[in-house]
Amino acid sequence: MLLLPALAIYAFFFLYPTASTFVYSFTNWSDVNPRDVTFVGLRNYASIFNEDIYATGIRNTLIYALLSTVLINALAIPLAVALNRKLKTRLALRSIFFMPAVFSPLIIGFLWSYLYSTSDYGLINQALSGIGLDKVNFLGDPKLALYSVIFTQVWQWTGYNMVIYLANLQSINPEYYEAAHLDGANTLQSFRGITLPLLAPAITFCTVTVMISGLKVFDIIYSLTSGGPGHATETIVSLMVKRGLGEGFYALGAAFGIVFVILVGLITLVQLRLVKIWGDR
Amino acid sequence: MQRMRRSPILRRLGPMAFEASAIIIAAIFIIPVYYLFVTTFKSPAEALLQPLSLPETWTWDNYVKAFDTMNYMRALTNNAIISAGAVAGIVLFSAMAAYTLARRNRRYSKLLYVLFLAGMMVPYQMGILTLFKLVSDIGLMNRLAGVILIEIAYGLPFSIFLFKGFISSTVPIELEEAAKIDGCSVSRTFLTITLPLLTPVVATVAILNMLATWNDFITPLLFLQSRDKGVLLLEVFRNIGQFSVDWTSLFPMLFLSIAPLLVFYLLMQKYVIAGMTSGSLKG
Numbered sequence: 001m002l003l004l005p006a007l008a009i010y011a012f013f014f015l016y017p018t019a020s021t022f023v024y025s026f027t028n029w030s031d032v033n034p035r036d037v038t039f040v041g042l043r044n045y046a047s048i049f050n051e052d053i054y055a056t057g058i059r060n061t062l063i064y065a066l067l068s069t070v071l072i073n074a075l076a077i078p079l080a081v082a083l084n085r086k087l088k089t090r091l092a093l094r095s096i097f098f099m100p101a102v103f104s105p106l107i108i109g110f111l112w113s114y115l116y117s118t119s120d121y122g123l124i125n126q127a128l129s130g131i132g133l134d135k136v137n138f139l140g141d142p143k144l145a146l147y148s149v150i151f152t153q154v155w156q157w158t159g160y161n162m163v164i165y166l167a168n169l170q171s172i173n174p175e176y177y178e179a180a181h182l183d184g185a186n187t188l189q190s191f192r193g194i195t196l197p198l199l200a201p202a203i204t205f206c207t208v209t210v211m212i213s214g215l216k217v218f219d220i221i222y223s224l225t226s227g228g229p230g231h232a233t234e235t236i237v238s239l240m241v242k243r244g245l246g247e248g249f250y251a252l253g254a255a256f257g258i259v260f261v262i263l264v265g266l267i268t269l270v271q272l273r274l275v276k277i278w279g280d281r
Numbered sequence: 282m283q284r285m286r287r288s289p290i291l292r293r294l295g296p297m298a299f300e301a302s303a304i305i306i307a308a309i310f311i312i313p314v315y316y317l318f319v320t321t322f323k324s325p326a327e328a329l330l331q332p333l334s335l336p337e338t339w340t341w342d343n344y345v346k347a348f349d350t351m352n353y354m355r356a357l358t359n360n361a362i363i364s365a366g367a368v369a370g371i372v373l374f375s376a377m378a379a380y381t382l383a384r385r386n387r388r389y390s391k392l393l394y395v396l397f398l399a400g401m402m403v404p405y406q407m408g409i410l411t412l413f414k415l416v417s418d419i420g421l422m423n424r425l426a427g428v429i430l431i432e433i434a435y436g437l438p439f440s441i442f443l444f445k446g447f448i449s450s451t452v453p454i455e456l457e458e459a460a461k462i463d464g465c466s467v468s469r470t471f472l473t474i475t476l477p478l479l480t481p482v483v484a485t486v487a488i489l490n491m492l493a494t495w496n497d498f499i500t501p502l503l504f505l506q507s508r509d510k511g512v513l514l515l516e517v518f519r520n521i522g523q524f525s526v527d528w529t530s531l532f533p534m535l536f537l538s539i540a541p542l543l544v545f546y547l548l549m550q551k552y553v554i555a556g557m558t559s560g561s562l563k564g
Contacts (some may be wrong), residue, residue, distance in 0.1 A: 003377065006378035006437055006441065009437070010397065012415075021407055082303060088300065089300065093303055098342050098554060110535055111317055123333075152413045210513045219498050241406075241499070243408060257410070
């Protein structure tokens with residue numbers, strides 16, 4: 001009985017839509033054809049693999065997810081180690097680095113679109129011209145735009161992941177370091193020999209969650225670039241919303257959703273396997 | 282590093298230099314938030330010429346204007362209703378469900394648990410198209426209640442996961458057995474004995490979901506179209522085109538939209554950080 005409310009809401013608003021998405025992905029349901037829905041086999045899937053825009057979306061999403069996972073974790077671990085030392089200001093420093101994580105990526109996106117701007121008020125370009133460099137069109141240059149978006153998310157989420165690493169670091173027995181120190185290990189050696197292996201639980205959690213949320217990225221794209229310039233920053237979810245809901249190709253969007261889930265599942269599996277191999281080593 | 286012999290001064294200077302560089306990095310890191318804050322008090326000309334200085338005069342005009350344009354109190358109220366409703370629903374329903382799943386060892390409860398966990402893997406965005414159709418078919422479109430129910434559905438899997446882990450590992454079953462012998466019903470046992478013991482997880486689940494629902498943009502965007510049902514993020518989104526040139530009017534809107542969470546974070550920092558991270562390592 002206690003199970004009932006959760007199950008009812010979950011089944012109605014999550015399980016049913018997800019399952020019916022699967023069914024609709026094989027039909028011709030669309031804005032122009034809302035009633036006379038018939039099965040069309042794999043046609044939607046075929047058009048996904050034939051249209052370049054979807055390949056672009058998948059490629060951008062993969063670059064985004066992979067790069068943000070690597071950068072965020074590569075910065076968060078040293079930051080956590082640094083702020084685990086006995087500093088007078090470490091509590092204040094921790095809360096400063098954590099702060100961006102409580103804000104909505106949408107607002108972060110609007111803020112950064114001003115910071116990145118090439119107009120007179122763009123703070124970063126003001127600084128660049130101040131030291132005699134040329135202005136950079138961070139969001140307007142198709143080659144740069146995706147990386148500019150990634151940078152804002154690295155800025156936003158490094159502190160959050162740092163705190164998870166800190167919690168893990170505090171569970172490491174300090175005697176290990178004393179023993180290593182007596183054996184003549186230097187700081188770098190004890191980092192590689194003790195810290196990294198014992199951080200395995202946090203590394204697993206952080207790399208997997210950053211990867212999954214990277215694959216699902218939407219808000220920050222919507223507010224910074226809306227997928228542009230051209231399709232340079234279009235991602236899977238932004239395309240799903242744009243094509244599926246905005247332009248009314250429901251069944252096509254549904255098929256893309258299925259491709260998306262398979263992709264997320266595969267990547268998560270591979271990643272968990274890799275982390276496990278690394279952990280066992 | 283410590284093995285190298287150093288003069289006493291250098292040994293003192295090392296940590297100080299380390300701390301000083303950490304402070305400088307943090308200062309650079311937080312410039313965007315500082316910039317957002319000081320710009321809200323400036324005129325366009327001042328913001329252009331002295332972007333990073335403190336404002337010459339602290340004028341509130343920008344805020345007064347933004348407050349009206351955003352319809353701030355209404356949006357804030359809508360945000361609060363959605364978050365409060367969703368968090369209450371998630372905490373109560375997921376604790377109830379996790380309790381049953383943890384204490385009943387039948388096959389179907391294992392299966393149901395797996396079904397809930399699947400929600401953590403399958404991104405909800407996948408089903409938004411059919412969810413959109415469903416919500417408009419049952420007349421929940423443009424209603425706060427609809428958004429609350431959707432947020433609850435999204436929040437349940439991870440919360441059930443956290444609650445179940447805690448109940449299985451730390452809540453002693455003996456108390457419940459004693460209550461059962463005394464003739465206590467299952468729901469009463471849950472309410473009077475188990476639920477009070479779950480407080481640490483309740484805090485985690487509440488904070489996580491409070492932030493998640495407050496910052497959720499795509500659900501209100503899709504399911505709340507009329508202006509009077511707007512939430513803070515939607516208001517900013519609707520005004521951004523109109524004010525994109527008039528940026529000193531826009532910045533107060535950005536700041537006002539993050540202010541409630543900023544206050545919440547600054548006041549409850551310890552709990553927010555603990556709540557946002559404690560779920561991670563136990564899993």
